[in-house]
Amino acid sequence: AITESDVLLASATQADQASTAVVIIGFNVRPGTRAVDTAKQEDVDIRLHSIIYKVEEEITAAMIGMLDAVEKETILGKALVLEVFKVSKVGTVAGCRVTDGVIRRQAKARLIRDDVVIWEGDIDSLKRFKDDASEVRQGFECGIGLVNYNDIKANDEIEAFTIEKIAPTEL
Secondary structure: OEOHHHHHHHHHOOOOOOOOOEEEEEEOOOEOHHHHHHHHHHOEEEEEEOOHHHHHHHHHHHHHHHOOOEEEEEEEEEEEEEEEEEEOOOEEEEEEEEEEEEEEOOOEEEEEEOOEEEEEEEEEEEEEOOEEOOEEEOOOEEEEEEOOEOOOOOOOEEEEEEEEEEOOOOO
């Protein structure tokens, strides 16, 4: 049987974590009347099952819910820096040719020099000739400005990518 002391013990485990739900899962048992009353007062959820795989499913679902989202990185495209331009009030702009995929204005970027990542952050500006562009595809040239970074050199590579958070669905 589920007793009042079981409920109080479960309640005590969440004392400093107000946002954490407390659940008692029972298999082929029943709570006593005082345990039910105490559970209501202490905001403890009592769930009862008579089929063992239902208990397993509920525990698995609860554990999955506790897992953090996984970050998945997707490379959108790469651009080779052909020339570097110093622009007053803007900083350094990399004159590039997109060599693979697409460079998107809203994507994250990393600057790679000699196969080593030397900077990672956001794209400040993306231009095609003098016009702002939301994206530039493979084979085209563009100007790329990086947020708070000006040490760009010819033959550097700029890689555009996105990071997506994916909620876990299994253990």
